[in-house]
Amino acid sequence: xxxxxxxxxxxxxxxxxxxxxxxxxxxxxxxxxxxxxxxxxxxxxxxxxxxxxxxxxxxxxxxxxxxxxxxxxxxxxxxxxxxxxxxxxxxxxxxxxxxxxxxxxxxxxxxxxxxxxxxxxxxxxxxxxxxxxxxxxxxxxxxxxxxxxxxxxxxxxxx
Amino acid sequence: xxxxxxxxxxxxxxxxxxxxxxxxxxxxxxxxxxxxxxxxxxxxxxxxxxxxxxxxxxxxxxxxxxxxxxxxxxxxxxxxxxxxxxxxxxxxxxxxxxxxxxxxxxxxxxxxxxxxxxxxxxxxxxxxxxxxxxxxxxxxxxxxxxxxxxxxxxxxxxxxxxxxxxxxxxxxxxxxxxxxxxxxxxxxxxxxxxxxxxxxxx
Numbered sequence: 001x002x003x004x005x006x007x008x009x010x011x012x013x014x015x016x017x018x019x020x021x022x023x024x025x026x027x028x029x030x031x032x033x034x035x036x037x038x039x040x041x042x043x044x045x046x047x048x049x050x051x052x053x054x055x056x057x058x059x060x061x062x063x064x065x066x067x068x069x070x071x072x073x074x075x076x077x078x079x080x081x082x083x084x085x086x087x088x089x090x091x092x093x094x095x096x097x098x099x100x101x102x103x104x105x106x107x108x109x110x111x112x113x114x115x116x117x118x119x120x121x122x123x124x125x126x127x128x129x130x131x132x133x134x135x136x137x138x139x140x141x142x143x144x145x146x147x148x149x150x151x152x153x154x155x156x157x158x159x
Numbered sequence: 160x161x162x163x164x165x166x167x168x169x170x171x172x173x174x175x176x177x178x179x180x181x182x183x184x185x186x187x188x189x190x191x192x193x194x195x196x197x198x199x200x201x202x203x204x205x206x207x208x209x210x211x212x213x214x215x216x217x218x219x220x221x222x223x224x225x226x227x228x229x230x231x232x233x234x235x236x237x238x239x240x241x242x243x244x245x246x247x248x249x250x251x252x253x254x255x256x257x258x259x260x261x262x263x264x265x266x267x268x269x270x271x272x273x274x275x276x277x278x279x280x281x282x283x284x285x286x287x288x289x290x291x292x293x294x295x296x297x298x299x300x301x302x303x304x305x306x307x308x309x310x311x312x313x314x315x316x317x318x319x320x321x322x323x324x325x326x327x328x329x330x331x332x333x334x335x336x337x338x339x340x341x342x343x344x345x346x347x348x349x350x351x352x353x354x355x356x357x358x359x360x361x
Binding site: 013021024025026027028029030031032033034035036046050053054056057059060061062063064065066067068069070071073074075076078080082084094097098101102103104105106107108109110111113115116117120122143145146147148149150151152153154155156157159 | 195196197205208209210211212214215216217218219220230234237238240241243244245246247248249250251252253254255257258259260265275276279280282283284288289290291292293294295297300301304306308310336338339340341342343344345346347348349350351352
């Protein structure tokens with residue numbers, strides 16, 4: 001599993017990469033040639049946009065370029081969950097958690113509750129089924145923290 | 160931040176996103192499952208694009224080819240899902256750490272229930288807060304009901320941001336903690352099955 005404290009060699013970003021990353025975090029309009037519009041804004045060619053994006057994805061600077069879905073608006077559900085597991089068992093429990101496609105992301109955190117993951121499913125009842133399976137498989141309880149109110153969602157990390 | 164998404168700008172040459180029912184031959188697609196706002200074609204589009212938009216000059220044409228529909232149909236559906244908020248935005252998902260944001264903290268706060276809505280709105284307005292939610296407490300283990308994600312190049316930077324949240328909340332913050340992420344164990348985003356989850360498949 002990747003240790004996020006590690007360095008990212010070869011991830012030096014030039015000014016064009018930075019502009020591309022900053023612009024693309026904001027959003028792409030739906031149009032036949034979305035990258036051409038982006039290229040015009042950045043004064044580079046469409047080919048260069050595609051080449052740079054491929055490179056940024058290959059290097060792991062970007063994890064994805066595409067739609068970000070709201071499972072709730074889709075008729076499904078998403079829920080934050082946390083677990084408190086002995087450090088020696090963290091990798092094994094994380095492996096179990098990650099084996100479910102309903103787990104959209106999972107982070108280790110420096111707290112007594114050391115595993116934090118988001119479950120997202122098209123069928124809301126599926127969340128409870130996965131929680132039960134994780135509890136049964138790991139032998140540890142899952143703390144479920146569904147959102148009650150959403151005040152803001154919009155990650156933007158300027159570079 | 161609170162940047163304006165170019166996805167909301169008016170489109171110049173693209174077809175209007177209003178009609179999705181007059182595809183040649185088929186007529187309206189049935190819902191993918193009872194009560195779902197997605198019909199069967201929407202759902203196929205979601206499955207095709209959930210790992211990312213094709214990285215080519217005409218990504219919607221490529222999706223259309225894979226799905227055997229017209230590019231206009233794919234773009235109309237994508238536009239409609241954006242307008243309904245089913246798609247929040249079409250954007251780059253960065254690896255925080257590779258961008259130099261090495262300190263990513265989930266700050267959690269115990270705020271009186273009757274004050275949490277106002278507090279949440281004020282915290283959400285801080286430009287450095289990327290996500291802000293109210294969640295239930297879980298006594299005795301978990302007394303916190305307000306969550307605000309903050310990101311910095313160093314922990315000192317995050318601590319400064321957390322200090323600004325604390326100052327804003329004042330006496331409403333009865334207790335707080337910051338949980339820094341130490342490893343990304345998974346980061347795939349939503350994944351739905353190619354086959355609908357309902358068993359009434361026939």
